[in-house]
Amino acid sequence: MSHPRPYPVRYVVLGAGAVGGVVGGLLAVAGHEVALLARGDHLAAIRRDGLQVQTPGAVHQLKLDAAVDPAELGLRDGDVVLLAVKGNDTEAALQSVTRTGVRGLTVVCLQNGVANERLALRYFADVYGICVMLPATHLEPGVVRADCAPVPGILDIGRIPSGLDDRAARISADLRSAGFVSELREHIMPWKYCKLLVNLGNGIRAVCVPAERVEELVAEARAEAAAVLDAAGIAYVSEAEDRRRRGDILQLKGSRSGSSSWQSLERGTGSIETDYLNGEIVQLARQLGRPAPLNERTQRWATRFAAERRPPGTLTVEEWLS
Numbered sequence: 001m002s003h004p005r006p007y008p009v010r011y012v013v014l015g016a017g018a019v020g021g022v023v024g025g026l027l028a029v030a031g032h033e034v035a036l037l038a039r040g041d042h043l044a045a046i047r048r049d050g051l052q053v054q055t056p057g058a059v060h061q062l063k064l065d066a067a068v069d070p071a072e073l074g075l076r077d078g079d080v081v082l083l084a085v086k087g088n089d090t091e092a093a094l095q096s097v098t099r100t101g102v103r104g105l106t107v108v109c110l111q112n113g114v115a116n117e118r119l120a121l122r123y124f125a126d127v128y129g130i131c132v133m134l135p136a137t138h139l140e141p142g143v144v145r146a147d148c149a150p151v152p153g154i155l156d157i158g159r160i161p162s163g164l165d166d167r168a169a170r171i172s173a174d175l176r177s178a179g180f181v182s183e184l185r186e187h188i189m190p191w192k193y194c195k196l197l198v199n200l201g202n203g204i205r206a207v208c209v210p211a212e213r214v215e216e217l218v219a220e221a222r223a224e225a226a227a228v229l230d231a232a233g234i235a236y237v238s239e240a241e242d243r244r245r246r247g248d249i250l251q252l253k254g255s256r257s258g259s260s261s262w263q264s265l266e267r268g269t270g271s272i273e274t275d276y277l278n279g280e281i282v283q284l285a286r287q288l289g290r291p292a293p294l295n296e297r298t299q300r301w302a303t304r305f306a307a308e309r310r311p312p313g314t315l316t317v318e319e320w321l322s
């Protein structure tokens, strides 16, 4: 592999929320060209005042190109699309890009879950996956916050389905220039499956009142899922390896209300990503003719909460189990 090429790259963040806003914002602070795709009140606030990216040590108010329709940004071959919508929004988001007719884009899935990369490959040849360890919060329209410092996140990257190349090296170097920790991974998907196992708790914790029994159920759902992945012959990085990679790099500062799924309920978006987290395990189990009752229950309750716009953390564990 040769050295990363020095030509300028434009990063187009598709879904400039908590993660996309923080990554795009800090890339812009580091001097990279960044444009944002957002929607609703968030887009209106960004257009009016700029995107505010808070970190534990600084507040950046960034005037960046922003639009809802990718066509408005004049997408061009060579642009790197940082796909940072929730998994349930991926298909529609990708289609909004394909409608521009520009096919020479690089798509980087800056998302939890493992279905986004497959979807992106349907439309684009150059797809990369990032294992996102970046606690971030979408505070209010126009304002996002990185919750860790001094390193905001670990963003290891690899080509899909596997392999290393100059483009991955270039993106990884740009992420490092923006303060992230990022390594190249020849096989990124086993890391993303490991992260999927971590995220199986998002849905239960988002709906339930915090309790010891909730944490036991999270562990049980995780064990159920690991058995499904094993039966399917899908490789995932071990908890020990994941712990070694994280080390003490991420230091949470201040308060954090909850996971990305919790935030969907808190913001009352009407949707939640659980179908692409626990739902991934459920569909795999169904293909194998196996049960996955805890992941199924997690999926059912979370989607119900989102649809009914119920506030997070309000269901007792007894109700969840009933």
Ligand SMILES: NC(=O)C1=CN([C@@H]2O[C@H](COP(=O)(O)OP(=O)(O)OC[C@H]3O[C@@H](n4cnc5c(N)ncnc54)[C@H](OP(=O)(O)O)[C@@H]3O)[C@@H](O)[C@H]2O)C=CC1
Binding pocket: 014, 015, 016, 017, 018, 019, 020, 037, 038, 039, 040, 042, 068, 084, 085, 086, 087, 089, 092, 093, 096, 110, 111, 112, 113, 132, 133, 134, 135, 136, 137, 138, 259, 260, 263, 269, 273
């Ligand atoms: N937040 C976190 O701490 C972490 C999140 N992740 C993962 O990162 C990914 C992104 O999560 P997160 O940043 O929290 O999500 P957010 O909801 O904060 O951000 C996604 C943004 O994309 C917008 N959006 C959705 N579809 C479109 C579209 N077609 N065009 C333009 N904008 C669109 C959403 O709008 P709207 O609000 O209207 O839906 C929202 O503003 C998820 O996969 C999540 O699991 C991973 C690690 C940590």
Ligand SMILES: CC(C)(CO)C(=O)C(=O)O
Binding pocket: 112, 132, 134, 135, 136, 198, 199, 202, 258, 259, 260, 261
């Ligand atoms: C691991 C966790 C919960 C970190 O915030 C996350 O990935 C998320 O919020 O979705």
